[in-house]
Amino acid sequence: MKISRNWLQTFFEKPLPEAQVIADALTFHAFEIESVEGEILDVKVTPNRGHDCLSHRGIARELSAILKMPMKVNYGGAAPLILEPKTDALKITVENSQLCPRFAAAYITGVKVGASPEWLRTALESIGQKSINNVVDATNYVMFNVGQPLHAFDASKLKMKNGKLKIVVRNAKAKEKMIGLDDKEYMLSEFMLVITDGNTGEAVSIAGIKGGKPTGIDEATTAIVLEAANWDGVTIRRTSQALKLRTDASDRFQQVISPELASYGLKAAVDLIVKFAGGEVVGHVDEYPVKQEQRTVTVSLEKINAVLGTKLPESEVADAFTRLGLPYQCNEMTSHCMFTVTPPFERLDLVIPEDLIEEVARIVGYDKIPATELPAFPNKPGINANFYAAEQKRQELVAKGYSEVFTSVFAEKGERMVANKVDGVRPYLRANLTDGLKDALEKNVRNKDLLQLYKVKLFEIGTVWKNKKEIMMVGTAEEGGPVSEEPLEAAVASAYDDLPISKTERYQPFSRYPFIVRDIAMWIPAETKQEDVLEVIRKAAGELLTRSEKFDEFKKGEKTSLAFRLVFQSFEKTLTDEEANAVMEKVYAAVKEKGWEVR
Amino acid sequence: MKPGSIHPISSLIREANRIFFDMGFSFAEGPLLESERYNFDMLNFPKDHPSRDMQDTFFIKGEQGNVLRTHTSNVQTRYMESQMKKGVPPPYRVVSLGKVFRNESSDMGHESEFFQIEALAIDRDVTMANLKDTLQAFFRGIYGGTSVEVRFRPSFFPFTEPSVEVDMRVSGAHIPEKLRDKWMEMGGAGMVHPNVLKNTGVDPEKYQGFAFGFGIDRLAMLKWGIDDIRLMHSADLRFINQF
Numbered sequence: 001m002k003i004s005r006n007w008l009q010t011f012f013e014k015p016l017p018e019a020q021v022i023a024d025a026l027t028f029h030a031f032e033i034e035s036v037e038g039e040i041l042d043v044k045v046t047p048n049r050g051h052d053c054l055s056h057r058g059i060a061r062e063l064s065a066i067l068k069m070p071m072k073v074n075y076g077g078a079a080p081l082i083l084e085p086k087t088d089a090l091k092i093t094v095e096n097s098q099l100c101p102r103f104a105a106a107y108i109t110g111v112k113v114g115a116s117p118e119w120l121r122t123a124l125e126s127i128g129q130k131s132i133n134n135v136v137d138a139t140n141y142v143m144f145n146v147g148q149p150l151h152a153f154d155a156s157k158l159k160m161k162n163g164k165l166k167i168v169v170r171n172a173k174a175k176e177k178m179i180g181l182d183d184k185e186y187m188l189s190e191f192m193l194v195i196t197d198g199n200t201g202e203a204v205s206i207a208g209i210k211g212g213k214p215t216g217i218d219e220a221t222t223a224i225v226l227e228a229a230n231w232d233g234v235t236i237r238r239t240s241q242a243l244k245l246r247t248d249a250s251d252r253f254q255q256v257i258s259p260e261l262a263s264y265g266l267k268a269a270v271d272l273i274v275k276f277a278g279g280e281v282v283g284h285v286d287e288y289p290v291k292q293e294q295r296t297v298t299v300s301l302e303k304i305n306a307v308l309g310t311k312l313p314e315s316e317v318a319d320a321f322t323r324l325g326l327p328y329q330c331n332e333m334t335s336h337c338m339f340t341v342t343p344p345f346e347r348l349d350l351v352i353p354e355d356l357i358e359e360v361a362r363i364v365g366y367d368k369i370p371a372t373e374l375p376a377f378p379n380k381p382g383i384n385a386n387f388y389a390a391e392q393k394r395q396e397l398v399a400k401g402y403s404e405v406f407t408s409v410f411a412e413k414g415e416r417m418v419a420n421k422v423d424g425v426r427p428y429l430r431a432n433l434t435d436g437l438k439d440a441l442e443k444n445v446r447n448k449d450l451l452q453l454y455k456v457k458l459f460e461i462g463t464v465w466k467n468k469k470e471i472m473m474v475g476t477a478e479e480g481g482p483v484s485e486e487p488l489e490a491a492v493a494s495a496y497d498d499l500p501i502s503k504t505e506r507y508q509p510f511s512r513y514p515f516i517v518r519d520i521a522m523w524i525p526a527e528t529k530q531e532d533v534l535e536v537i538r539k540a541a542g543e544l545l546t547r548s549e550k551f552d553e554f555k556k557g558e559k560t561s562l563a564f565r566l567v568f569q570s571f572e573k574t575l576t577d578e579e580a581n582a583v584m585e586k587v588y589a590a591v592k593e594k595g596w597e598v599r
Numbered sequence: 600m601k602p603g604s605i606h607p608i609s610s611l612i613r614e615a616n617r618i619f620f621d622m623g624f625s626f627a628e629g630p631l632l633e634s635e636r637y638n639f640d641m642l643n644f645p646k647d648h649p650s651r652d653m654q655d656t657f658f659i660k661g662e663q664g665n666v667l668r669t670h671t672s673n674v675q676t677r678y679m680e681s682q683m684k685k686g687v688p689p690p691y692r693v694v695s696l697g698k699v700f701r702n703e704s705s706d707m708g709h710e711s712e713f714f715q716i717e718a719l720a721i722d723r724d725v726t727m728a729n730l731k732d733t734l735q736a737f738f739r740g741i742y743g744g745t746s747v748e749v750r751f752r753p754s755f756f757p758f759t760e761p762s763v764e765v766d767m768r769v770s771g772a773h774i775p776e777k778l779r780d781k782w783m784e785m786g787g788a789g790m791v792h793p794n795v796l797k798n799t800g801v802d803p804e805k806y807q808g809f810a811f812g813f814g815i816d817r818l819a820m821l822k823w824g825i826d827d828i829r830l831m832h833s834a835d836l837r838f839i840n841q842f
Contacts, residue, residue, distance in 0.1 A: 028752055032764070046755030047648070234647040307761075307790055307807060309728025354793060358753075358761035361727070366751035366763060371732035374720060377623025377692055384626035391613065394605055403603035405834035409631070409698070409712060416632070418667070419660040423704050423711075429632070440834035451836050457603060458834070463631050463698070470630050496620065502610040502842040506775060507823040510837045 002127035003059050005039040007145075011060035011071050022063060029066040029362050040126060050255025052346035055147030065323040065363055081263040087283020090225060091198070094169040094287050099193055100207065102230040102259035102288040103169060106270045107155065109223040111135065111279035120276075135217050135224060138272035140248075147257060147346075148228055148265025149249035151205060152273075155223035157215040159199035165225065166198030169207065178203040179213040180245075186210075192239045193231065208236045208253040209245055226273070228266035230259035260292050260345040292345055299353035302336040307357050309372050312364060320363040326350075385490035386472060390461050392491060393474050395499055402459040402476060407436030409463060416465050429465040433475030433485045436460070441477040448479075449517045449567050452549055455479045461488060515546065515569035516580040521599040522591055523559045533562060533596070540590035541583050544568045544575065561599065607842040608714055608831060611741070611819050612696045615716055618740040619694040622733065624718060627678045627693040631700070632659065633668040641676040641798040642758040655702040657711075667700035670812055671717035672758060675791070676799055678719070683800035689808070690722040696815065707827045714815035714831075719791070721801065721808035727761070727790055730809035734765060734788070741818060742778075744771035750782065759789025759810060775824040783821060786813030 005019045016022060023033040023041055031049070034042035045053045052058050064071045083104060090107045094100045113133050115121075120141055121131040127144060131137055139150040158165050172188035179185050186206060188194065193207035197215070204215045208231035217224065233256035240250040263286065270281060301314050314330070314337045321328045321341060328341045343350040350356065361369070394404060410418070412435075414428030421427050430436065437458055444456045456479040464473050475485035524533060534548060541548075545566055552563035566587070568580050588598055605613075616626055629637065644651050657667040674695035682691060695717045703709055718737075720729065731749050739747045751763035766782045788811030793803035816828050823842075830838045 030753055032752070032754070048755045237647055306724065307726060309726030309731075352760070352793060354760040354790065357790075361761050362753040366753070369731055369751065370728045371735055371749070372726065372728035373732050373736075374622060374725070374729045378690065379623070381620055381623050381625040381692065384628065386628060387616070387626045394609060398603045398605055401600045401603050403836055403839050404606040404609055405836075405839060406606060406608065406832050407834050408832055416662070417660040418702075419658045420702060421657065421711075422655075422702050436834070443834070444836045447835075447837060451840060453601075453836070456836070458836075459603075460834075465632065470632055496617070499613060501614045502605070502607060504607075504823060504842045505773065507607075507825045507838075507841055509826060 001043050001045055001054055003041045003043050003056060004123065004126045005041070006126070007056045007123055008060050008063065011057060012064070012069055013072060014069055016063070016069075017067070025063060025066045026059070028365065028367075030062045047255065048349045050252070051257055051348040052147065054252050054255065055143070055145060057146045058346075061325060065320075065325070068323060081267060083263050083266060083284035083286050085281070085283045087285060089163065089282055090165045090167065090285050092167050092169075092285050092287045093198060095171070096169075097287075097289050099171075099232040099235050100169050100229060101232075101290065101292075102262050102286070103167075104228045104262045104266045104284065104286040104288065105167070106226045106266055106284050107165070107223070107282040108226060108270065108273060108279045109155070109282055111222055111224060111273065111277040113217060113219055113221050113277060117276060133217065133219075134276040135221070135273055138269050138276060139226070141272065142265050142269040143248060143252070146261065146265055146268060147252060148261045149208065149252050150265055150269050151211045151227045151249075152217050153204060153211070153215045153225040153227065154217050154221045155225045156221070158197045158204070158225065161199040167225070167227075168196045168198040169229075170194060170196060172203065176203060178206060180206065180210040181213055181216050182210065183213060186243055186245070189242065191235065192242070193235055195227070195229075206239065206243070206245075207231055209240055209243070209247055209250040222279075224273070224279075226266065226269055228262040228269065230257065230262050256348060258292060258345045258348060259288060262288075294342060294345075295351070296340050296342050297350055297353065297356055298338055298340045299356045300336055300338045303353060304357050304360055307354070308361055308369055310369055312360070312368075316364060317360050320360045321356075323363060324359055326356075326359070383493050383496060385492050386488065388493045388496060389488055389491040390472070390474075391496070391499055393461060393488065394459075395497075397459045397474075397476065400457070401455075402457040402478075405437070405440050405458050405460050406462065407433070407440055407460060411435060414465060415468070431464055431466045433460050433462055433464060433473050434477070434483045437475050437477040437485075438483050441479060441483065445479055447515075449565060450515050450547060450569070452547055511546070511569045511571045513570055513572075513574050515567050516575050516577065518566045518568065518580060518584050519551075519563060520566060520584070520587060520591070521552070521561060521563035523561055523597040523599060526555065526558055526560050528560070528596075530562060533591075534564070536590050536594060537564060537566070537587055540587045541566065541568070542586075544570055544579075544583055604836075604840045604842050606831075606839055607819050607823060607825075608815055610842060611815055611822070612714070612716075614741060615696060615737070615815070615818075616694065618737055619692075619718060622692070622736065624692040624694040624720075627674050627695050628697065629668070629671070629674040629677045629695065631668055631698055633666060633673045635664050635666055637673040637676045638666055638668050638670075641680075641795065642672055643792050643794040643798070644757045648757075657700050657702045669701060670699050671695045671697055671715040672810070672812060674717060675719050675758070675810060676795065679721070679796070679799035679801055689801060689806045690720075691808070692718075692720045694718045705829055707829070710816065710828045710832065712832065713828065715812055716815050716818070717810065717812040719808065719810045721791065721796070721806050723806060725808040727809065730788055730790075730811065733809070734767075734785075734811065738767050738769065738785075742767075742769045742774065742822060744769035744774050746770045751788075754787060754789075756787055756789060758792050758795050759787075760792045762787065762789035764788075765811065765813070775821070777824060778821050785817070786811065788812070 194203040195205040237254035410426040411430035547567035
């Protein structure tokens with residue numbers, strides 16, 4: 001989520017530190033930061049904080065706790081906001097209040113739709129949003145400011161009956177259609193929720209996700225119905241997935257936000273609209289039958305320290321709660337303190353003692369947690385019979401010259417199939433290892449000269465899905481020989497053997513380009529050393545020579561015949577025959593210069 | 600005869616298992632094709648919840664409720680449940696090393712199939728401080744180096760609370776330059792969520808503990824300076840025979 005430093009500043013009297021300092025503060029105490037570009041931070045809000053942190057205010061509250069900077073305004077602990085005045089010109093009916101716990105709305109007349117003031121346009125554009133008009137921008141601003149999504153309907157496009165507007169929230173009918181503000185037609189299903197014009201029965205909005213085109217705000221709009229509602233997260237998520245329609249509103253509602261927030265959001269948006277677009281608030285309606293309960297969560301100082309492995313004093317824990325704006329009571333027990341915290345309404349994530357422990361840990365700082373060795377384990381660890389068997393097999397095959405490969409479990413054919421593979425290729429789960437091993441063998445045989453192998457031999461210990469079972473198999477493949485597999489038989493043992501681990505220090509990248517092989521044979525005097533010959537060849541051939549190996553030697557009188565296989569390869573391109581020939585000419589010249597006779 | 604090579608992943612698994620075995624951890628396993636029950640439900644992922652989006656899951660055609668496991672954490676739930684059914688309460692220490700899947704397209708840093716190491720320690724008094732030390736011991740074992748530091752950053756996983764991201768910094772002349780003296784992201788960890796314990800039959804009032812899960816491919820890439828994760832499943836001996 002894009003967060004603007006300048007926007008955050010509106011929550012504080014004192015100047016905020018620079019963006020990078022804010023990023024570091026959040027990284028080590030709250031959220032990962034995807035990027036910092038100028039004054040804009042991309043904050044990765046975790047799913048447990050989607051309730052309260054998908055807004056500038058949410059992030060500001062975190063910063064306030066981390067940087068110990070008091071905020072100008074905070075809702076937490078304030079008396080509930082009453083939406084006044086009321087009106088009966090607009091009637092709201094919610095059919096199922098479990099799926100729509102709250103529906104608040106304001107009816108405003110006499111507005112003048114136009115461009116937004118400069119600061120509002122700049123604020124929205126700074127976080128990648130398009131400015132539309134003063135009414136729509138006000139609703140978007142409130143959403144990014146405090147986290148409550150809102151929607152404005154053109155009231156004149158709703159049907160008035162007996163001087164009254166009527167809104168009904170109900171489940172969609174099967175195949176009910178609505179054209180969204182994005183000009184797309186959506187076909188709805190019965191589990192989805194719609195906001196409808198109660199006087200016509202028409203859907204005017206896909207609840208919590210997208211408003212309808214026919215009742216949208218335009219230049220001619222003069223009266224609006226402004227909605228700030230609260231929706232069931234699962235319904236919004238399922239609807240959004242089914243319609244493949246994700247919006248900033250659905251992103252927030254699917255995380256579940258507090259119904260208490262609706263009135264704050266509505267009040268803020270009404271104030272902005274009246275300020276920019278003029279008009280008069282006819283009144284509010286607020287369908288909120290079951291109020292959010294106030295919850296308390298209790299954790300003892302002893303438990304906090306027992307989970308974290310720390311020795312935090314009571315004062316440090318109390319300070320963390322105070323900084324986070326979490327009102328608490330501390331009841332002295334016989335030997336320790338019990339903290340009873342009353343989370344503010346938006347902190348729906350704080351439910352169990354461990355949630356509070358995490359709050360303390362991240363605010364105090366994870367660097368305060370020491371590293372303490374686990375005590376010795378009272379029981380002897382078990383020897384896993386499958387792993388033991390696999391390790392034995394691995395060692396046995398390596399000793400026989402086989403190298404271990406892993407091939408993909410995804411295959412062209414098999415008994416079971418992945419339903420949703422993103423790349424669409426090889427959708428089956430393999431039913432054997434041999435198909436993959438055959439391919440691997442073929443690929444590696446092509447590189448035989450490069451690998452300097454007499455014979456390519458491979459093995460794989462891996463899972464296959466066959467006869468409706470998941471089985472571990474051992475497969476082997478040998479050049480010019482059989483490719484076969486058999487189930488890995490578990491082996492009971494009393495201890496693991498001390499098997500070798502790789503001694504390699506560093507991987508050396510290899511060229512992905514094809515290589516060229518040339519052989520050279522020559523007569524040399526019996527007393528000349530083979531290493532000296534190789535040295536001359538390597539020096540003359542230069543860096544394109546990647547492998548050089550003697551493959552033949554015999555004596556005839558005073559002379560020795562040596563034959564070498566030379567492999568040429570470039571890191572930059574595919575070598576041509578001409579290039580290989582040119583290198584060979586240099587090698588021949590160097591050999592002749594030494595007085596050795598090329599055969 | 601010239602011996603063959605074992606795959607670097609197998610070498611690392613062998614080494615990691617040895618380090619954890621010496622700390623009292625038993626090697627435990629679970630299936631790769633797993634039910635949502637062990638992969639998600641018992642790990643405290645609510646149904647139809649955005650936390651399931653964090654995992655790009657492969658579903659199986661015609662087998663509702665089955666997935667390719669997205670992490671080795673299925674072993675946590677399976678292990679604890681089976682122990683409790685046998686009437687064996689904690690302490691538990693298990694390590695699991697095996698293949699996991701994410702439904703994403705592959706590039707130099709991502710593969711749809713890769714390997715994960717998971718460790719779980721449960722007792723009356725296993726703490727987050729124990730987690731930090733265990734990780735340091737593990738990294739010291741794998742990377743050597745003159746000093747190994749571990750740092751936590753806040754994070755979220757449904758199956759741990761508190762949850763952290765783990766960073767590591769190693770120093771020493773033999774450490775690859777790309778890794779030396781730099782903070783590297785290693786993976787996720789935390790204290791096992793009480794709901795996970797409860798779901799497996801372990802009493803969260805009595806027991807607590809830590810769990811972590813890291814990509815083995817990434818551990819290997821850092822250890823040997825390997826630049827492309829796709830080499831792991833390439834079956835290419837130009838790569839494997841270097842180990």
